[in-house]
Structure formats: structure tokens, C-alpha cells
Amino acid sequence: MRSVVFLTAGLLAVTTLSGCGSGEPVSEPLAGPDIAPATRDRIEDGGTLRWAVDSVPQxxxxxxxxxxxxxxxxxxxxxxxxxxxxxxxxxxxxxxxxxxxxxxxxxxxxxxxxxxxxxxxxxxxxxxxxxxxxxxxxxxxxxxxxxxxxxxxxxxxxxxxxxxxxxxxxxxxxxxxxxxxxxxxxxxxxxxxxxxxxxxxxxxxxxxxVTAGPFTVTSVDRGRGNVTLERNKRWWGDPAKLERIELRAVPREKRTAELVAGRLDIAEVDAGQAGRIASAAPGPQGRPAPGGGRAAPLMGPGAARAAAPPLLAGASGAGSADAAAATLSWAALHGSDRRAAEAERAALRKRAEAERRFTAEQKGLSGFEVRKSLEPAYTQLALNGAEGPLADERVRRAVARALDREELAKAVLGPLGLPTDPVGSHVALAGQPHYADGSAALGGHDAGKALALLHEAGWKQGGPLKTPAAGAAGADARRKSATSPSPSAPSAPSSAPASAAVSASPSPSSSAAEEDGDATYVVGQDDKPPARDAGEQRGGGVPGAYAPRGTAAPAGAEAAQLAKDGRPLTLRFVLPSGQGSESLRTVGERIQRMLRRVGIRTEISRVPDDGYFDDHIANGQYDLALYSWPVSAYPATDARPIFAKPVPAADGSLVVEQNYTRVGTDEVDQLFERAVTELDEEEGHELMRRADERIWTAAGSVPLYQRPQLVAVRRTVANAGAFGFRTPLYEDMGFLAK
Structure with missing residues (x-):
């Protein structure tokens, strides 16, 4: 259970990482627990803590x-x-x-x-x-x-x-x-x-x-979606402060409504929900006003249009737009056109109802706060090395070196006010004894080196292309299945790493699009990449549009499409399409643009969350994918199946354990085996660091960032929230005494 995959992607003391590839361990985690700690004497005796979970367990x-x-x-x-x-x-x-x-x-x-x-x-x-x-x-x-x-x-x-x-x-x-x-x-x-x-x-x-902890399990009701834990009267440690904990299965998209209704005290939330909770916090609200100070409190949808018309002389900017909208509304209501007036009255009633709902939500959420940390898990880009272009280590290394991991980490964690250091290890996170940044074994972000690796592997810019079949090389459906346990995903992000189950068909709402000259392929069930003219496929463009030889390319410019043996270098990039996976899709689109700069094209296939792992990742039906792995205190045991070299089974399939990238080496296996038998802790740490460097070199996966942990908690609840690495102490949780 320590190895659980998470699908989706909290302010605390921050420690600066050692330089990239320094090999020096980091002394502290990037973010510690955020649980509103309180001594037991400050917590009242009794009460029921209602805690949202993803499901009642089977x-x-x-x-x-x-x-x-x-x-x-x-x-x-x-x-x-x-x-x-x-x-x-x-x-x-x-x-x-x-x-x-x-x-x-x-x-x-x-x-x-x-x-x-x-x-x-x-x-x-x-x-x-x-x-x-x-x-x-x-x-x-x-x-x-x-x-x-x-x-x-x-x-x-x-x-x-x-x-x-x-x-x-x-x-x-x-x-x-x-x-x-x-x-x-x-x-x-x-x-x-x-x-x-x-x-x-x-x-x-x-x-x-029969149990033996601060709580006992008194009921499991799958019909109502509840698990009830009650104080254990035979517990010999510090007695539980709470009388009862109710674990309630609440879908993530419904958690805000349940918080507003007062039916929950604690719930993990996504970034959008966290923003709504933060905006409802007591105290001055709103954006900074243009002339200094603060703007008026947020009034909800349509507030400006419902206002009386102000004098517009000299108005400009956003204030001018709001004033103009209000003036038009007033004119419609008081003009001679009855139909226009009635339509405006209906619009005003609709906006008033939206405002009422908004105000009620803000009031309901004002009793909560968002506690933030970083999960003991990281999001990675997985590269399927079983076949196709990524079976060549040079191509995998080129993909990895084309990525700006710092930019990706900032895109996800920066808006949340969390540390944005990219993850430098496959087996540990900053602060853990095993952690050292091993990414120097592969090399940092360098588009020039990425192109050189691709050329070495035979992929050339402007090479002749055969008439492309739909989907190109990287998008061909893979037929090889793997013998491996199906990962589960709690929440999430895992939902993990750390949620696999049913359908594999891409989202029918996906479509192909190209904007501003940067083609973004989003492939649905029948979509094909947009056709390109023959000149572009040959590496050319519009006749007469070439710059003089030796002219430097602008920063961030795309490289011409790469080809080999008449086939373009195109990779199928599988991403989940669910409501909680927005951050993964944002990261995926940024990665797509980074790869275009070195001549690699990607086709993004958005697939339902419930089939993402079973039908695509576990079965090897992808070239590139984003998902998360937890880290544990025991990487020699828990990380081994994630990076073990696949072995052939009797029926000809591959036994991959949890190595869904299908990339492994004998040397990595040997280092894990030595580490799991090494009783000297420092020597064991060193063996794990060496294994991590070899994993970086093989480039089957690229760690990107530590997953954010955002938890909405009633303000009166202490010793609970975003725990980070720490195991929760359930007996110390409770409500602050009045």
C-alpha cells in the first residue's frame, strides 16, 4: 500500500536546495506540515470530526x-x-x-x-x-x-x-x-x-x-458512504480528544457545497476550490485598487451591471467598462423598448440569484481556511521505452533535456505560494535521508544538446517524409500487454497516483487545433493532426521566406519537424480529461511546446480518468504520460518494483511489476538488491543515490515537481490538515476549546 499511483496534481519554512546535481543531501523538507498545532490542554473533550474521503473502501x-x-x-x-x-x-x-x-x-x-x-x-x-x-x-x-x-x-x-x-x-x-x-x-x-x-x-x-489504537471501527456503511470511528475505551495512550470521526465519501467536485452546508470539517480540495475558500476569509478582500489601497469587497457576479449609472467623464480602464455596462443596463430598463426592458429585468433577476448564491457560499466558507504543504509524492513525465522512437535511449534523453523542469514546477506550485524547486530524485524527496539531486547524471535543460542527441539517433531536420498515415509512428496503437498489478489512485491528483478502472476511449469532446502558429494537437476518437503543406513537410516553408544563412533563431523558436526513414518524430501524449486534472493538462501543454522547440511533435489524447491507468499506462498504450508516485521511508523495498527491469513471461508478455515505462537495467536491479540487504544506513543511502543516478541516465521517467497538498479545514480544528511527510496523530485532533 506504500506504492500507490496518483493521477492529479500548501506557507511554510522553505529550505534552498543544493545546486543541481551536487549530490549533497538536503537537510530539511521544502515544506513542513500545516496542521494548526495546539497542545492537548487547549482542545475540548468530545465532538465529531467529519472528514471527506474519496470513497468507502472495499x-x-x-x-x-x-x-x-x-x-x-x-x-x-x-x-x-x-x-x-x-x-x-x-x-x-x-x-x-x-x-x-x-x-x-x-x-x-x-x-x-x-x-x-x-x-x-x-x-x-x-x-x-x-x-x-x-x-x-x-x-x-x-x-x-x-x-x-x-x-x-x-x-x-x-x-x-x-x-x-x-x-x-x-x-x-x-x-x-x-x-x-x-x-x-x-x-x-x-x-x-x-x-x-x-x-x-x-x-x-x-x-x-478487534482493534488497538485510539479509535475503533464501529460501522462501515457503503450505501450511505460513511465509516464511523469512535474513541477506544481500552486505549492506554493519551486518550483521543474527539469522541468520533466520521469519514464521508464526497466527490471532489461536491466538496465546496458540502463545506458551505456545514456537513464537513475537513476536506482535501483542488486549487480552484482553495481559491474560493481563501477569497471568503474574514478581513479585507478584493484586488489591490489601481491608485493604491484596496478595492471594494468582491460583490459577486454581475454586481457592477446592477449599479446605478455613474458619471462617465474621464472614466478609463476596467472601471470604465463596469460603468458602461451599468449605464447600458439602466438605459434598457428606463427606455421605451418594452422587450429590451423585460429582457434586462430577467437578466437582473438572474444576476441577483447568482449574487445571492455567491454571498451564501462566501458566508459558508468563511469559517474555513486552506492548510497547505507538499505531499510525499512527485509528478513525473513517463516515457514508454517498450517500442517506437522512445525505445532508443538517446531519444528519451533528448526528450528529458528538452524540458525546463523549473518552469513546470513554477507553473503548478508558484500560484499556490508553495516552494517551486523541481524534484531531483526518483527515490526520495528533499529532507529525506536518501535524497540527493542526481539529475546531473542526465544533464539539465539544453535544447541544443537535445537536438544533438536526436541527430545522433538518426532523426534529421527537413528529412523527406512519406505520406503520413494518421497518427504517425508514436501514435500507433500498441498491442503488447503487460503482466502487472493495476495501480490505484487515491485522490487526487492519487485521483493517485494516489484511480484506475473502466473505459479507455479518448474524450469525444477533444479536437485538433492550431493557434498562433504553434500547433497543439488534441486527438479525439477520429481526429488527425492538421495537414501541412508539402514545403513544410520537407522542412521548408513559404518560398522566399528564408532568413539569410547564419541568422540566429529567436529564443524559444520551434525547430523544423524531425524525420527518420520517411516518418516524422511524433509521440502520443496521453493525459486524463477529468475535472480534477486541469493542472496535469496545463503541464502537458507546456511540455508539448518545449518539445516542439527541438523538432518533436506530440499528439495529446485526453482520456477518461477511470480508464487512464488500466487501459493506457498499465497496458503501455502511450508514448508520454503524466502521473505521480509516492515516496516512502523505505525506497530499497518500495521503489524497486517501480524501476525493476521488465522480464519476459512464459506467454511472451512482459512482467513489468509497477515499472510502467518498461525501462530498466541490470545495474539498477543490482543496486536495489544490495541496498535492501545493507544494514549500514549510510551505505544504504549511498547505494540508493547511485541507483537514482542510473535511473536518470536511462531516462525512462523525469521527476518534475512535488505534489501540492491543499486541505480545507474548519478554523476551530487543531492538529489536522496538510500533514506532509508526518503520520497523523489521531488522538491529538480536536476542536479548540471556546
């Missing part, structure tokens, strides 16, 4: 393939964890469950001893003990296929689990060394859930009868 067992982000949230609030993540994404011992945990031997085999908190009990009163650890290991070891597990990483390296010197001590012996041992047994399920295949497969799908 299972409460996080180790099953259809578990989602809400499954993980429920587990965090109600089940034991051995280690939590701090604000830098580092694992820290959970003192409520563990008195200690350490490696006590490495030879001849690695042995870890867990000493459990003496008061730790399940909600039925039974002590948490070695039996729970042993049963979970058996279920997740991969040795019994009757258990329908989504993954067994780490558990497959354990040789035995047994009781230690006392009832509260657990001894785990590994058959093979495992550096990420802290990732195991989090969450820990009771032996009743893990004891048999039937219990594992079905017992925790609809209910968790």
Missing part, C-alpha cells in the same frame, strides 16, 4: 489489492504500528506500542527483537503478543497462495518469528538480511484476522471487530 485489510487511501487512514487510527514517520519522512519508534526495537545480531543471521509496551492490548482485552506477529508473517510470507495478498516484500525474507524472553518480547530471525525491517508489522492485525486464509480474505473486508 476492504479494511491494507494488504489486499483493492485497499485504498481510506483503508490506510482507518488503519492508522485503529491498529498498531511499530514505527511512524516524522516531519522529514523518517521512521520513528511508536512509543505507545514499542518499548524498544533493535537488531541484536547480524551473524550468522539478522535477528531483530521487539519489546512491546507492557500496557498494549487489543480492544477485546487480550494482550498484543508474539502470536500476532507470527500469524501475520505466515499470512504475508507468500508461501501459501490461499492468502490473497497484494505484496509480501520483507515478510518473504523472514525465517521464523517466536516469543522472546517474556510475553512482551518478539524475536524475528531473517533468512536473508533486510535493511527495511522497520517497515514490517505496520499495521499489525490481530491473529483472528490473519490466522486463516478465509479470515484474511474475507474477515476484514467489511469490519474490524
Amino acid at each position: 476492504t479494511l485489510n491494507t494488504f489486499q489489492s483493492d485497499a485504498d487511501a481510506t483503508t490506510a487512514r482507518i488503519a492508522q487510527a485503529s491498529l498498531p504500528v511499530m514505527f511512524r514517520l516524522d516531519t522529514r519522512g523518517r521512521p520513528q519508534r511508536a512509543a505507545e506500542f514499542l518499548a524498544s526495537a533493535e537488531v541484536v545480531r547480524t551473524e550468522p543471521k539478522q535477528v531483530v527483537v521487539y519489546k512491546l509496551h507492557r500496557a498494549a492490548v487489543w480492544s477485546d482485552g487480550r494482550a498484543i503478543d508474539a502470536a500476532d506477529f507470527a500469524v501475520q508473517w505466515h499470512a504475508l510470507s507468500g508461501r501459501n497462495s490461499a492468502f490473497w495478498t497484494a505484496h509480501n516484500a520483507g515478510y518473504d525474507r523472514i525465517e521464523k518469528v517466536r516469543r522472546g524472553k517474556g510475553d512482551r518480547e518478539v524475536e524475528v530471525t531473517f533468512a536473508r538480511r533486510y535493511a527495511d525491517w522497520r517497515s514490517l508489522f505496520s499495521p499489525l492485525y490481530p491473529k483472528d484476522v490473519m490466522g486463516t486464509a478465509a479470515a484474511f480474505n474475507e474477515g476484514a473486508r467489511n469490519a474490524l471487530k
